[in-house]
Each structure stands twice: as structure tokens, then as C-alpha cells.
Amino acid sequence: MSNSMKKIDPRALGKVAVLMGGRSSEREVSLMSGQGVLDALRAQGVDAHAFDPAEQELGALKAQGFARCFIALHGRFGEDGTVQGALELLGIPYTGSGVMASSMAMDKIMTKRIWRFEGLPTPDWRMVASPEATTAALAALGAPMIVKPARDGSSMGLTKVTDASQCAAAYALAAKYDDEVLCEQFIAGEETTCAVLGEGAAAAALPVIRIVAPDGNYDYQNKYFTDVTQYHCPSGLPADEEARIQQIVEKAFRTLGCRGWGRADVMIRQSDRQPFLLEINTSPGMTSHSLVPMAARARGMSYEQLCLTILASASLDSTSSEERAA
Structure with a gap:
């Protein structure tokens, strides 16, 4: 954490593009995140400019x-390794994880396979390709069950299924967003999220945030456009429980090869207080409702400091970890 708080000269960062908008289903939220980041960087003297890849070719960044x-x-097309790959070819350092880590983290099924192999706790799941397979998954995993696209975020296309009669509609909704659909065992308990800053051994978790949504429904609307969801930071969890979540999230971050920053969602099973990793975001939201800035504030880091710290960590896959740490 000491590296992330070191003095940064905004002028030394050069001309900066804040990539926002794009072509994914999360375009609206990305525009809000990007505007917040842009304003914060400019307020600190960074030569920052908005750049929407849906309106300009990425090659224009070089020009x-x-x-x-x-x-x-x-x-998609921003958090999944595609933009990262283009920036690698252009030789322009960028914030967040590299090509492979971004691609794997975007794919919830691939992420869960890696975490399971590494002995990290994640709910049981099935990948399905039809309504009939979704019904079979419900029989195997039990009700309730979560049905969601394998490669989308912000709870887009997600359904909580409690009965087999809901399976066909749940599958159809998820399949609108992705041809790979994930059925996941539902973990009844408390919802938390935990952000990480840094890379490798220096990657460190920020304070855990406990989320209390209306009727447990932390959906797209409640994430970004209402004020009814409660966020507790400090979390109010026992200290040993919070420390365990932070330790698991740091390992989950490193296991995928993530760098710079990220945020993992974790459910705590009510019956035995066992934490379960759901997914990890390698380009989390930075809106007024977003959670990484909230956790950073609890650590004594302002939104502006957070943006500058993340920007200063921009790098390329071809840059060694020692150069990035310098």
C-alpha cells in the first residue's frame, strides 16, 4: 500500500486518454465512470481527455x-482483453490488468475453474446451452439458483430461479447477452465486495464493504440508479471474518494474474459463515455509487487520489513487474 500512496507528479504522466462509453451493454455506466475519472484527473493537473472507442478508432490514440x-x-470490448490487446500493439500503457488476466476475469466460468483448481471457494455451477439444460442444472444445484451470462457484468441478464417453470425465461434472458450461460448455486447470506490495489506480492485489499439491497436484490437498477441499497464500510463484520475475506480476495486477484486494481464480489453463507467468491471485476465502476472509491475513502484515500494512483500504475504486459513497481 505504501507504493500506491507515494507522491505522484501529474505532469509527468503525459497526455492521458480516459477511455469511456464503448459498445457494451454497460455503456451508460461507463460514461458516468469516465466522466468522474476525467474530472478528478483534470482537477489535479493531469492533461486528461475523454476518448470513446465507439466514436473513434483506437488507432487515433497514437496519432x-x-x-x-x-x-x-x-x-465487453473494454474489460475483456480486447482493448488491452490493441493498446499493447499501439505501445500505450493502460490501467488495470493485462490481456490474459482481463480476458479470464471477464469469463465467469473460466474464472471459477481457475479458482476451484487453486482451492479457492466459489459456488458450484453448470454451463448450459439450452432451457432444458437449465432445468437439469436446477435439479443438480438446487433452488434457488442464479442464471446469468458468462461474460457480462453489472448483473445484466441475471435471474434468481426458484422453480423449474422459470428456467426457460431465465435462460432466454441470459442468452440475449451471451451465448454462454452460467447456472450458479445460490448462496444465502450476506453480500460483500472487496477491492484490491497493486500487483503481485504488493497487491493489498481495501476494507470490505457489506451490501444490503432491498429484498436482497442487488440488480443493475439498485447498483447505479437508486439510493435504497445500503453500503456498510466499515463492514461491521468481525475482524477475523473481514481479514479472511481480504486474504481470499488477494489470492483470487493474484491467481488470475490481475494487476493495478480490481474488485471481487463475495457471499458469506449464513449457515456457517463460509465466504464464496462470485466474480472479479478488473475495471470496476467509478461512479458516485461505486464501491472502490468508497473503500478507498475508508482507507483515507480521496476519489482524486485513487484515480491518480490507478493512472500512475498504467503499464504494458511487456513491462516487467520490477519496472512497473519503480
Whole structure:
């Protein structure tokens, strides 16, 4: 954490593109995140400019002389390794995880396979390709069950299924967003999220946030456009429970090879207080409702400091970890 709080000279960061908007289903939220980041960076003297990949070709970044990019894109074509790969080819350092880590983290099924292999706790699941397979998954996993796209975020296309009669509609909704659909065992208990800043051994978790949504429904609307969801930071969890979640999230972050920053969602099973990793976001939201800024504030870091710290960590896959840490 000490590296993330060191003095940063905004002028030394050069001309910066804040990538926002894009073509994913999360475009609206990305525009809000990007505007917040843009304003924060400019307020600190960074030569920052908005750049929407849906409106300009990425090659224009090179032509316009950008020295680094802050990726405030969410979902497909922004958080899945595609933009990261393009920036690698252009040789422009960018914030967040590299090509492979971004791609794996975006794919919830691949993420769960890796976590399970590494002995990290994650709910049981099935990948399905039809309504009939969704019904079979419900029989195997039990009710309730979560049905969601394998490669989308912000709870888009998600359904909590309690009865077999709901399976066909739940599958159809998820399949609108992705041809790979994930059926996941529902964990009844408390919902939390935990952010990480840094890379490798220096990656450190921020304070855990406990989320209390109306009727447990932490959906797209309640995430970004209402004020009825409660966020507790400090979490109010026992200290040993919070420490365990932070330890699991740091390992989950490192296991996927993530860097820079990220945020993992964790359910605590009510029956035995066992934490379960749901997914990890490598380009989390930075809106007024977003959770990484909230956790950073609890650690004594302002929104502006957080944005500057993340920007200063921008790098390329081809850059060694020692160079990135310098």
C-alpha cells in the first residue's frame, strides 16, 4: 500500500486518454465512470481527455499523441482483453490488468475453474446451452439458483430461479447477452465486495464493504440508479471474518494474474459463515455509487487520489513487474 500512496507528479504522466462509453451493454455506466475519472484527473493537473472507442478508432490514440490510457470501460470490448490487446500493439500503457488476466476475469466460468483448481471457494455451477439444460442444472444445484451470462457484468441478464417453470425465461434472458450461460448455486447470506490495489506480492485489499439491497436484490437498477441499497464500510463484520475475506480476495486477484486494481464480489453463507467468491471485476465502476472509491475513502484515500494512483500504475504486459513497481 505504501507504493500506491507515494507522491505522484501529474505532469509527468503525459497526455492521458480516459477511455469511456464503448459498445457494451454497460455503456451508460461507463460514461458516468469516465466522466468522474476525467474530472478528478483534470482537477489535479493531469492533461486528461475523454476518448470513446465507439466514436473513434483506437488507432487515433497514437496519432493524437496519448502517453497512457485510463480504462473506464466496463464489460465487453473494454474489460475483456480486447482493448488491452490493441493498446499493447499501439505501445500505450493502460490501467488495470493485462490481456490474459482481463480476458479470464471477464469469463465467469473460466474464472471459477481457475479458482476451484487453486482451492479457492466459489459456488458450484453448470454451463448450459439450452432451457432444458437449465432445468437439469436446477435439479443438480438446487433452488434457488442464479442464471446469468458468462461474460457480462453489472448483473445484466441475471435471474434468481426458484422453480423449474422459470428456467426457460431465465435462460432466454441470459442468452440475449451471451451465448454462454452460467447456472450458479445460490448462496444465502450476506453480500460483500472487496477491492484490491497493486500487483503481485504488493497487491493489498481495501476494507470490505457489506451490501444490503432491498429484498436482497442487488440488480443493475439498485447498483447505479437508486439510493435504497445500503453500503456498510466499515463492514461491521468481525475482524477475523473481514481479514479472511481480504486474504481470499488477494489470492483470487493474484491467481488470475490481475494487476493495478480490481474488485471481487463475495457471499458469506449464513449457515456457517463460509465466504464464496462470485466474480472479479478488473475495471470496476467509478461512479458516485461505486464501491472502490468508497473503500478507498475508508482507507483515507480521496476519489482524486485513487484515480491518480490507478493512472500512475498504467503499464504494458511487456513491462516487467520490477519496472512497473519503480
